[in-house]
Structures are given as C-alpha cells and as structure tokens.
Amino acid sequence: MPRMSDAEKQRSHNRILDAAAQLFRQNGIGSTSVADVMKTAGMTHGGFYRHFDSKEDLVAAAFRHAVDDVVSDLEKETSPRGRDRERENYIKKYLSQAHAKDGGQGCPLAAMGTELARTGGAPQQAGAAASARMAALLQKGSETGMEQGLASMALLLGAVTLARLAETVEDSDLALAAGRTGLELLQDHWPMDKL
Numbered sequence: 001m002p003r004m005s006d007a008e009k010q011r012s013h014n015r016i017l018d019a020a021a022q023l024f025r026q027n028g029i030g031s032t033s034v035a036d037v038m039k040t041a042g043m044t045h046g047g048f049y050r051h052f053d054s055k056e057d058l059v060a061a062a063f064r065h066a067v068d069d070v071v072s073d074l075e076k077e078t079s080p081r082g083r084d085r086e087r088e089n090y091i092k093k094y095l096s097q098a099h100a101k102d103g104g105q106g107c108p109l110a111a112m113g114t115e116l117a118r119t120g121g122a123p124q125q126a127g128a129a130a131s132a133r134m135a136a137l138l139q140k141g142s143e144t145g146m147e148q149g150l151a152s153m154a155l156l157l158g159a160v161t162l163a164r165l166a167e168t169v170e171d172s173d174l175a176l177a178a179g180r181t182g183l184e185l186l187q188d189h190w191p192m193d194k195l
Helices: 004-027 034-040 043-048 055-076 079-093 097-103 108-119 120-138 142-165 169-188
Strands: none
Touching: 004 034, 004 055, 004 108, 004 142, 004 169, 034 043, 034 055, 055 079, 055 108, 055 120, 079 097, 079 120, 097 142, 097 169, 108 120, 108 142, 120 142, 142 169
16 A cells, blocks of 8 residues: 555545544534544544544544634734734624534534543643633733633633523524623723723
8 A cells, every 4th residue: 555645644634633623513522433533534443543642632633623723813813903803703703693503613612611621631731722822812902911801701602502502593692692792891891890
C-alpha cells in the first residue's frame, strides 16, 4: 500500500476533526464512538490510531477545532470598531433560533461543556482554555476585564440552553430574548455596582 503524503494525512486528520466536532456537539461525547466518527469521516476504524492516541485525545482536539471554527471571525478582527461589530454579529447568531435548533454546528461550550467538565484531563483543560478565550473575546473594552466577558458568556450559554430545553418555539424565543436583554443590561450597567 502506498504511503500517504503529509498533505493527504492532514486532510484526513481534518475530516476526522470535522466529523468528531459535529457528532460530539450533536449527540454528546458519551453517545459517540470512535467508530461513529470514523464512519462519518469516510474512513475505517483502524485508521484512527494514525491520528490520535485515544478517544480522550480526539475529544480535546475536536473541541479545540470546533472553537477555532466558531470564533475565527471574531479573532481575525483587530480594530476596536471591527471587533465590536464582529462581537455583535456573534451574539446575534448565538441568540438565534438557528443556533438553538442546531447544536451540531453551534457553540461547542453550549453543546459539550458539562460533559467536558466530567471527563477531566485534556478535554477539561481544552474547555477551560476555551472559556478563557471566549471571555476575552466577549469583554467589551479593555477596562471591563475578564469578569464582564465571563458574565456575557454565562448569559449566552444559559439563554441558548434554556432555548433548547423549551417545548415550544415561543418559549424558546422568550429564552433567547431574555439573553439579549440580560446582555444589554450587563453592557449598560457594568460594573454591576451601578445597578
């Protein structure tokens, strides 16, 4: 059998990460096997160990890959005005019915956060790093610090979780609207001692 080039190996690696990121967000880490991931990637189960040492290694890498995909537009923008615009776009997409209905393509923290917290090791470390990264991207202005970014992230995660739990579209819309209201209040009254 001919040897795979480095470029082919990287393409295969990325296909595995894409499949894993989607399946873990959509079905959960515990409910998704390595065989499921490899089948979705169009590869055999035996090829898995050429790319990853374990499922735990795959979970951490797929999570980081999903985070990179979700926040890339926000991180690319360097000007304060552009960063504010991208942050607003990110929040608008986050608090939408499209995101609430499709966890397989949405925020990896919203879809996998609680499972990562239970796994420990590399997956939990990836989750903690993503939390800090997101908080830094969501903070508005350097004077507000990480606490405001963490508060924004908590509102986003809570609102989309409640929207996904809702039994009707109306209740889901109400949860998303509450998240938008909470973020507006947070931004208008930070630090919170102004309330």
